[in-house]
Amino acid sequence: MSNHHKKIKKKSKKNKINSTELIIDNQNATSFAGLAVAREMMLKLSMWRQIMNDLPEKARGHKRSSIVTGALLGFLSGSSGVQLLEDIRNDQALCNHFEISSLPTPKNFWEELAKLGKTEILDIFNHILRITAKKILEKTPVEQIQIENGFIPLFGDGTLLECSKGREGAKYIKGKGYGLMWSNWYIGPVLVGQHLCGKNEGEHSTLKNMIDDIVKDIINSLGRKRDMLVLMDSLHGDNTVMHNLEQNNLYYIIGGNKLKAVKYKLKEISVGLWRSVPAGQIEKGLREEKVCLSKIQCSGWDKPRYLICKQCTREGEVLPYKVGLFTNIPPKRLGLKSKHDVAYILKIFKLYSRKMGLECCFKDSLIDLNGHRPPSKYLEQNRGYYATLSLAHNLGRAIDLIANRKEREKKRKTGKKVYFRMRLGTLRRKMFALPGFITVSARKSTIRIIGGGEANIQIFQNAWNEIKLC
Numbered sequence: 001m002s003n004h005h006k007k008i009k010k011k012s013k014k015n016k017i018n019s020t021e022l023i024i025d026n027q028n029a030t031s032f033a034g035l036a037v038a039r040e041m042m043l044k045l046s047m048w049r050q051i052m053n054d055l056p057e058k059a060r061g062h063k064r065s066s067i068v069t070g071a072l073l074g075f076l077s078g079s080s081g082v083q084l085l086e087d088i089r090n091d092q093a094l095c096n097h098f099e100i101s102s103l104p105t106p107k108n109f110w111e112e113l114a115k116l117g118k119t120e121i122l123d124i125f126n127h128i129l130r131i132t133a134k135k136i137l138e139k140t141p142v143e144q145i146q147i148e149n150g151f152i153p154l155f156g157d158g159t160l161l162e163c164s165k166g167r168e169g170a171k172y173i174k175g176k177g178y179g180l181m182w183s184n185w186y187i188g189p190v191l192v193g194q195h196l197c198g199k200n201e202g203e204h205s206t207l208k209n210m211i212d213d214i215v216k217d218i219i220n221s222l223g224r225k226r227d228m229l230v231l232m233d234s235l236h237g238d239n240t241v242m243h244n245l246e247q248n249n250l251y252y253i254i255g256g257n258k259l260k261a262v263k264y265k266l267k268e269i270s271v272g273l274w275r276s277v278p279a280g281q282i283e284k285g286l287r288e289e290k291v292c293l294s295k296i297q298c299s300g301w302d303k304p305r306y307l308i309c310k311q312c313t314r315e316g317e318v319l320p321y322k323v324g325l326f327t328n329i330p331p332k333r334l335g336l337k338s339k340h341d342v343a344y345i346l347k348i349f350k351l352y353s354r355k356m357g358l359e360c361c362f363k364d365s366l367i368d369l370n371g372h373r374p375p376s377k378y379l380e381q382n383r384g385y386y387a388t389l390s391l392a393h394n395l396g397r398a399i400d401l402i403a404n405r406k407e408r409e410k411k412r413k414t415g416k417k418v419y420f421r422m423r424l425g426t427l428r429r430k431m432f433a434l435p436g437f438i439t440v441s442a443r444k445s446t447i448r449i450i451g452g453g454e455a456n457i458q459i460f461q462n463a464w465n466e467i468k469l470c
Contacts (some may be wrong), residue, residue: 029450030093033436035201036447039098040467042069042140042400043131048085055123066100067112068388073098075392076424076432080370082106084385093438097445100176111292113376116384122200125387128192129219129394135191135260136398137222138469144401144408145188147354148347149334151229154192154250156236158183158203159366161374168379169198180374184384185214187228189421191396192218194390196374196383197211207232208241217249225249229329230357234258237326239301246328253352253431256307261298266309266322269294274311275342288313288320292343306339326354330405361421363394368424396424399431402470403463430456430462 014114042048052065067085073094074084088094089103105110115121160179163170170178183206185193219225230245244251252450255447256262273291282289290311297304313320327348333335336344341447350429364373368404371389374382400422434452438445449457 002336003401021345028093028096028437029435030091030438031435032073032091032432033071033078033430033447034332034437035094035435035453036097036438036445037399037403037460037463037467038073039075039393040464041402042072044467044470045135045398047397049133050128050131050370054128055121058375060100061327062104062108062112067104067109068116068391069098070095070100070103071388072392072395075223075298075389076428077430078370078395081375082110094279095440096446097298110312110376112379113381113384114378117251117380117386119287119405122227122383122387122388124390126195126213129194129387129390130213132391132398133187133190133394134218134221136190136394136401137187139220139398140188140190140401141405141409142224142406145190146227147229148351150227150312151220151251151351152224152227153188153354153358154219154228154230154231155186155355155361156184156207156230156363157359158197158207161363161366161376162372166390167377167382168198169382171197171202180221180379183210184362184365185210187218189361189364189401191390191393191397194386196379196386198348198379204241207246209243211248215250219250224461226251229253231352231358233355237262239298242305242326242328251329251333252352253325253327253328253329253348256326256351257389259298261296262307262324264295265296265307266311266324269309270426277342277346279344283384285315286312287315291349293340293345298396308345310345310349317382325349331372364397364424365389365423369393370427371395393424396427397421399463399467400427403431405466406462431460434460 041423051068055064055068057064070085070088077087080088083106085103086106094317130146142152145152151278158181160173160176163178163180165178167180169180171181182193183195183197183203185207192214195206195210197206219228228250230250230252234257237254237258242252244256248346269292273292275292277289277291286322292309294307294309295304296307306323308327309322311320311322325348329348331339331341331344334347335342338344341348369389371386375385376382379454404422434449434456435451439449451461
């Protein structure tokens with residue numbers, strides 16, 4: 001055996017572990033010391049102050065502000081359901097840092113959720129959601145959330161949460177089954193409105209009812225009304241929604257295929273009116289693409305609206321399919337002269353395709369925050385649960401947008417594709433789940449990060465510095 005192999009053999013013997021000793025030394029230690037950035041973010045957004053000042057403090061032996069704060073930390077740490085507060089309740093170091101004196105047991109928390117889900121409390125929750133969302137958007141460079149032509153996407157959609165037929169408020173949707181409908185509005189990746197539908201409520205009506213408050217509390221305050229672009233699917237392609245958006249002076253692109261009149265119109269367009277898209281501009285996966293512009297006025301409409309039409313044939317298929325979109329974007333806003341220009345129609349469809357990417361924003365709440373299954377059979381408890389989940393979503397999203405803004409700016413300058421957001425599950429793994437010691441004395445809290453990997457510690461430190469300066 002060569003000398004080199006002998007050295008390797010000797011070295012491996014030195015590193016071999018023959019026994020293990022366990023020492024438990026819990027000195028204000030926490031496995032989620034990285035959540036300290038959440039406290040700094042709550043202070044910067046005034047979220048903490050609003051929770052304490054706006055929510056009534058009537059709770060059974062516990063501060064309601066502590067219960068809500070504990071729920072936010074529970075969501076961000078990966079807890080869910082009836083056990084949402086348990087890990088935080090047993091983490092004394094983290095409770096001390098967030099000034100939480102006590103948290104209820106699972107049974108008492110469940111009773112408290114029903115109170116948080118009452119209409120008057122939900123209105124306060126949604127107001128806090130809008131005000132904090134506005135502050136997040138004010139602190140976020142607008143380039144991070146803009147899409148083509150300087151538009152800021154305002155996306156409204158609903159998702160069917162998984163539950164049984166017997167749950168209060170459950171509804172049946174053909175092809176999807178039974179579930180609770182949760183309707184959300186997003187500006188970029190930031191949640192700006194939410195509602196868990198009950199009996200005789202649906203995605204269409206609840207989204208329409210939220211838009212006025214969003215315009216008043218967020219869009220007008222930001223002063224970017226003419227930059228907002230509403231993107232919605234064909235469920236909302238009717239007069240009531242479009243008239244409401246027009247009254248609020250918002251640009252929109254909304255699917256139209258839900259209306260029977262649109263389907264009939266698409267069939268009746270003569271062959272000569274369709275214009276072929278140049279070969280170099282045909283969408284990937286299509287072998288043929290044609291577009292045209294038409295007008296349509298359904299019964300009950302006070303005026304006709306433009307219908308942007310497309311006829312496509314996929315590769316490997318013979319029969320084409322047709323789609324129609326409603327929009328009120330003038331050509332000048334896109335740097336073009338005429339609505340009849342093929343380039344105008346293609347730009348409208350390209351902007352509308354952004355809706356598919358925005359649908360992924362639901363993943364943060366449904367997957368990363370374990371929100372896909374409502375925890376209770378009662379509607380008020382579920383409403384309280386999803387109201388706190390929405391605040392947790394925006395708290396995590398604010399940390400990402402502000403902590404990573406310099407990194408996104410560097411990528412943008414080099415021409416790299418920049419994504420709206422980092423998944424909340426990734427934030428938890430790289431930033432929130434860092435172990436450390438927390439000591440509180442003389443109105444000062446000291447956080448000592450003790451591990452988690454050099455790269456993750458650097459991410460935490462960068463985030464801490466950015467949030468402190470924002």
